[in-house]
Amino acid sequence: MVNNSIEEIINIIRAEYIASAVKKEQFPEENLLEIAFIGRSNVGKSSLINSLTRVRNLARISGNPGKTQTINFFKLRAKFYEDSSIKDFYLVDLPGYGYAKTGQANRKKWAKFIEEYFLSSKNLYCVCQLVDSRHKPMDSDIEMFKWLIKNNIPVFVIATKIDKVSKNIVSKNIAAIRKAFGITELSVLAYSSVKNEGRSYLLDFIGDALVK
Template identity: 65%
Template sequence: MPEQERVIITQAVYVASAVEREQYPEVKMPEIVFIGRSNVGKSSLINSLTRVKNLARVSSQPGKTQTINFYALGAKGEGTADRKSFYLVDLPGYGYAKTGKERRKMWSAFIEDYLLHSPQLQFVCQLIDIRHAPMRSDIEMFSWLVRNGIPVLVIATKADKLGKNACAKQVALIRQMLGVAELSVLPYSSVKNEGRSDLLDVIWDTLLQ
């Protein structure tokens, strides 16, 4: 029998795409942010988390998301009257070589502006492919977030591609390479929805604070 989920997503809709502050949604709500290398499985994870099949478009072409995308979500706590609304914010993938240098600079400027100046930002989920060691761009992004005092949860995606022991080994490697021995790393499989209730718990606890 599947375990009883503590948090239920009651709605999930696409709201806006932005490349500058003026385009952010007018209604202010807490923001949970997703960032990761191109092709790390961000769209699949968003669809798995919300259980809305094509909410985020899964692209076979890395580097396709070139805007900050806002999705409005509603959630309720199982067995309570508590309901919360928040934005799930999908940032463009980093580290994709085919994007021209100037374009990359422009991207990084508006992403940086968002991350440093959004008062609604609660924490960042940084997605790293569990099958590989973190790449230089992953390590740089993690260090930048920590340096700027932005709370970060590392999510190891595509966990269904490895066995249990291999997963544990890779999580240890991610911790070691990011330089934080006691770092929480959440393995996630969008295919099997494994890690979903754990991630929803973290989001819910943050919203209740």
């Protein structure tokens, strides 16, 4: 499990919705670093994005899993504490996978344009894959992780909803994630959108990405 006790090196000072896309021609043209977020439907992706940016309802939270049906681009502005420099980047919100009530035709359509984005984006720095810490990873989680690794796309795994269960269960299921993903030393960030636990580390991770 990643250590959350670190000092933030950036502050998110602006976050705004830019565009929704289902094909490459609709992606924003501005040449900015992209950090994408993906996970099973109802994994808490929208809540995490709102927690990270501290903008209420930037990513809409719905009681109906599978609501995100497009690739949504948000432009975030980061200010570095050390020298007050400013850098912009895109946070990319991707549709959830593995939702049983989503029709097969829709699942295939989403998979096609998500794959196109992953393989065509020249600015994609990494994919933050969210996995529900309350459960062992599901087959769709494992398939997504292995597909990303197979295609040489960097992955940062985040275990969500850690405030919903005991620390022992979180630790047990993070160990299960490492085993299922086949990497015993895999770094997994434990995150609570309710308590903002893990937010400082995620900001530090993004800050490091912006200066590379």
